[in-house]
Amino acid sequence: MTVLFGQFGFCCACYAYTSKFFHNYIFNPKQKCKGSFYGNSLFSKKQSCYFLKRRYLNLVSRHRRNTKIQFCTVKSCLPNNQNINFSEDRRTTFIDFKENGTQVDEDHESKLYQLEEDEDELIQEYAEDNLWETTAVTERYASLDQRDYLISKKLVEYLDVRKNEAQIQSEYPMDKDAILDWWVAAVDSKKFKELQNLYGNFGIFFLENFPDFAENKLYEGKLTPKDKAILKARRLYSCMGVPAIADSLLFVIEPGGSHSQGYQFEQLDDNVDRLLETLRTTSKPNRVTTFYSYVAYCDGERELVEEGICEVDIFFAHSSQASIASSTAFDNLMLRLRTDLHLPAYRPDDEMDVIQNADAKDAALLSKSVYKRQKLPGAVLLADRLLHEADLLQGNLIKVTSFLNHQVDVSLMESCGKDLASLLRDTNPTKILTIETSGLLPAITVSRELGLFMVYARHGKSITMSDCIHTFYRSQTKGELYELVISREYLGENDRVVIIDDFLAGGSTLDALIRLANMAGTEVCGIGVLIERTDMGGRAFLSGYNIPIFSLVRLSVSSEGLRVENIDKF
Numbered sequence: 114m115t116v117l118f119g120q121f122g123f124c125c126a127c128y129a130y131t132s133k134f135f136h137n138y139i140f141n142p143k144q145k146c147k148g149s150f151y152g153n154s155l156f157s158k159k160q161s162c163y164f165l166k167r168r169y170l171n172l173v174s175r176h177r178r179n180t181k182i183q184f185c186t187v188k189s190c191l192p193n194n195q196n197i198n199f200s201e202d203r204r205t206t207f208i209d210f211k212e213n214g215t216q217v218d219e220d221h222e223s224k225l226y227q228l229e230e231d232e233d234e235l236i237q238e239y240a241e242d243n244l245w246e247t248t249a250v251t252e253r254y255a256s257l258d259q260r261d262y263l264i265s266k267k268l269v270e271y272l273d274v275r276k277n278e279a280q281i282q283s284e285y286p287m288d289k290d291a292i293l294d295w296w297v298a299a300v301d302s303k304k305f306k307e308l309q310n311l312y313g314n315f316g317i318f319f320l321e322n323f324p325d326f327a328e329n330k331l332y333e334g335k336l337t338p339k340d341k342a343i344l345k346a347r348r349l350y351s352c353m354g355v356p357a358i359a360d361s362l363l364f365v366i367e368p369g370g371s372h373s374q375g376y377q378f379e380q381l382d383d384n385v386d387r388l389l390e391t392l393r394t395t396s397k398p399n400r401v402t403t404f405y406s407y408v409a410y411c412d413g414e415r416e417l418v419e420e421g422i423c424e425v426d427i428f429f430a431h432s433s434q435a436s437i438a439s440s441t442a443f444d445n446l447m448l449r450l451r452t453d454l455h456l457p458a459y460r461p462d463d464e465m466d467v468i469q470n471a472d473a474k475d476a477a478l479l480s481k482s483v484y485k486r487q488k489l490p491g492a493v494l495l496a497d498r499l500l501h502e503a504d505l506l507q508g509n510l511i512k513v514t515s516f517l518n519h520q521v522d523v524s525l526m527e528s529c530g531k532d533l534a535s536l537l538r539d540t541n542p543t544k545i546l547t548i549e550t551s552g553l554l555p556a557i558t559v560s561r562e563l564g565l566f567m568v569y570a571r572h573g574k575s576i577t578m579s580d581c582i583h584t585f586y587r588s589q590t591k592g593e594l595y596e597l598v599i600s601r602e603y604l605g606e607n608d609r610v611v612i613i614d615d616f617l618a619g620g621s622t623l624d625a626l627i628r629l630a631n632m633a634g635t636e637v638c639g640i641g642v643l644i645e646r647t648d649m650g651g652r653a654f655l656s657g658y659n660i661p662i663f664s665l666v667r668l669s670v671s672s673e674g675l676r677v678e679n680i681d682k683f
């Protein structure tokens with residue numbers, strides 16, 4: 114992975130060879146996904162680190178979520194032609210800043226600092242600076258009526274019906290300050306669906322999308338794509354009085370030598386692919402084509418623009434690759450907005466209840482907004498914690514003592530309990546069965562969610578227990594043989610249990626619990642675990658029982674570190 118600070122500021126080029134996201138493009142090592150910054154090329158040390166981190170995290174999130182990132186000290190603002198090399202040990206990425214091949218900090222290890230520690234400060238500093246990049250555009254169009262530049266028939270019709278902002282705002286289903294945020298968009302229709310789903314998780318709904326903004330013939334060619342994104346967002350905000358997001362695209366084919374001109378497109382369709390097909394026969398394979406995407410946000414107080422760039426040799430270029438640039442820009446905007454607007458990861462449940470109990474008129478509007486909350490928020494939070502806090506110990510054991518099985522994040526447990534409960538509810542259990550010690554934590558919250566008693570198997574008979582069922586199992590983590598005991602008083606033939614545990618690894622613990630339940634004549638109708646180690650074969654081991662197994666987070670451990678496998682589903 115290479116990062117360059119170039120003439121126009123910061124430029125991040127990523128050879129994304131392991132990412133599923135880039136899977137289709139593995140064959141072309143020259144393909145790059147770039148993010149760059151506008152404006153002044155001089156950044157403060159902290160800004161550079163923060164930007165770098167943001168870009169890097171964005172890319173890492175797609176293919177190496179387990180990587181911890183550390184940045185070494187940047188001595189000063191980076192002049193042109195400096196480069197930064199990433200090197201990776203198993204779980205840590207070190208980024209060494211180099212100048213013309215010479216390491217800036219010989220003793221860089223001692224100066225490495227973990228960015229997470231400084232993150233708040235960096236974000237604060239960054240937030241204070243968030244307006245600088247749109248100033249130039251503001252000045253350029255300050256003297257003219259911006260309405261003239263871009264026209265949306267749909268917006269005109271929309272405003273014809275509503276007449277004024279008050280009327281638009283009267284359509285809001287609820288007091289937006291209290292519960293919801295209503296936004297509007299001027300983006301590609303497919304992107305709009307993604308936006309609705311994504312921002313819905315933050316309680317943000319889109320009133321309407323206006324994808325038909327076009328340049329007024331009078332001004333055609335005078336606007337850069339970045340200007341267009343900003344002006345569209347600004348126009349929407351000024352008409353509707355709610356925050357607006359708008360995007361625009363540019364595809365550039367560089368001139369192919371003295372006989373072949375360059376091309377620029379703002380709309381991508383089959384014609385572009387046909388042209389590429391034709392040019393391929395006469396161009397050098399490495400003639401550069403570039404997709405640029407700009408996404409702007411305007412809410413009256415802030416104007417933000419993010420850029421995504423995807424550079425592809427003509428030999429491999431296809432219009433579909435525009436989505437790489439576009440997704441990069443949208444992801445970057447999302448990261449900025451989450452920082453700048455302090456968006457919570459999820460709305461608290463009581464707020465969600467209000468939304469779900471909306472009256473008919475409100476419900477209609479909500480359904481129009483295709484509100485979709487992530488189905489398993491606990492799983493997302495758990496995956497996040499695993500990626501940030503779990504450590505690998507000798508023997509590939511995963512240490513999660515900071516939030517799961519020593520110090521416990523109870524609210525995380527509650528969220529996970531809700532998720533497991535929703536996955537297991539349909540199995541119609543009458544009781545929850547678990548095992549001491551760590552299994553108790555998720556089991557308690559699942560029991561509460563389902564309104565059922567929880568019974569836990571004990572490591573040895575207590576003096577108060579009579580009429581017990583015993584079995585033995587070997588703990589893979591500790592390598593020791595354990596007795597497992599349960600009292601017949603609380604588990605019988607009339608019960609159906611779901612078994613809850615924190616981990617499924619080799620499966621011997623769950624096997625013992627199933628055997629225990631079977632001895633009591635109790636049917637096991639489902640199994641729910643927080644974390645499944647797919648590299649340890651537990652699911653296969655238990656498959657003979659034909660009991661449905663639900664796990665919130667599936668992960669594996671290899672020489673590359675810890676890898677969450679179902680992250681795409683979150």
Ligand SMILES: O=P(O)(O)OC[C@H]1O[C@H](OP(=O)(O)OP(=O)(O)O)[C@H](O)[C@@H]1O
Nearest residue numbers: 550551588589590617618619620621622
């Ligand atoms: O699928 P397996 O290979 O059986 O491993 C999973 C079990 O290992 C852990 O328990 P541990 O024995 O470490 O005890 P604890 O609950 O007291 O932490 C975990 O809580 C599971 O119960």
